[in-house]
Amino acid sequence: MLQENDSRLKPPKIMQTLVQGFNLVAAHPYIMAFPFLLDLFFWFGPFYRMKELLSPWISEMMQTLSTTMTTSDVASVLDATKATWEQLLANFNLLTMLRTYPIGIPSLLSSKGYSPNPLGSPLLIEVGSSSEAATLIIACVFVGLLLSGLYYALIGGMVQKTEAKEKTHIFYEIGQLFVLFFVVVLAIMLLTVPVMCFLSSFSVLIPTMGTIPLMILGLVALWIFIPFIFSAHGIFSKQLSALKSISLSTKFVRISSMATTVFLTLAVALSYGLDLLWSTPPADNWLFALGILGHAFISSGILAASFVYYRDGTNWMEEVIKLSQQNTTRTQLQ
Secondary structure (H helix, E strand, C coil), X not given: CHHHHHCCCCCCCHHHHHHHHHHHHHHCHHHHHHHHXXXXXXXXXXXXXXXXXXXXXXXXXXXXXXXXXXXXXXXXXXXXXXXXXXXXXXXXXXXXXXXXCCCCCCCCCCCCCCCCECCEXXXXXXXXXXXXXXXXXXXXXXXXXXXXXXXXXXXHHHHHCCCCCCHXXXXXXXXXXXXXXXXXXXXXHHHHHHHHHHHHHHHHXXXXXXXXXXXXXXXXXXXXXXHHCCHHHHHHHHCCCHHHHHHHHHHHHHHCHHHHHHHHHHHHHHHHHHHHHHCCCCCCCCCXXXXXXXXXXXXXXXXXXXXXXXXXXXXXXXXXXXXXXHHHHXXXXX
């Protein structure tokens, strides 16, 4: 009986879902303005970095470690670590915090580092104090989440085919997005301590294992965080609170684990594969603007497709659960 009723409502088809996402963005091209304008800002805007602020501290720390560890192998590792930190500080733009993780507006240039553009080199500004850096980071995260909320709200309303949302609904959804962001940050902070203990234990007890502990840790992290992948979708599709949206996302992913894994694999492969194509022109060439535009279309289309997949998938899940309960009730009555 359940199978007969369940056949009327099938789980979402992955390829059809992706096509629907891209068709929605093609029909509403203004959605692409968010990632496109953000990348234009990263391309031509100023470059705030903390190299002069943190480099002395890094050098002092490495010098202290080199005096306590005198072996040649350790010295080479410290030199490589110092070079890596210097490279990171030279190419980290504080303004890229506008691209908030894991919930935010997609960006092609958020991790590109300091590079020239067709008008010359970006304005380079060294942050002079830690308080100035902290203020800038907090401001960028706040603005980034606010813009991300508007971006997600537009896509959620577009997929749900709703009319223009009331201001109170948008403010509620953006507020819940902030709550979700802080819940994710808190979860990461709580997991940091056991993760560091795990890595240090393996490095001390079994040093010959190499990168195997990192691989194990990556698999565990995927198993923990993938169920939360649709947490923001519930806020902007069903106007749920952050905690209820997390609960529904976890329930949906557990029930549709195989299909969701395939969908996420295709989405990530398509996104990162095409990012290589969009990054082919040099950053100081005007053709790079076509790459930014292409990235804006693809990333928005994939996000819209994820909302379509979430909408159809949760509807299917709720119908299956309801039919299962009805079937159980009939069985008990018989």
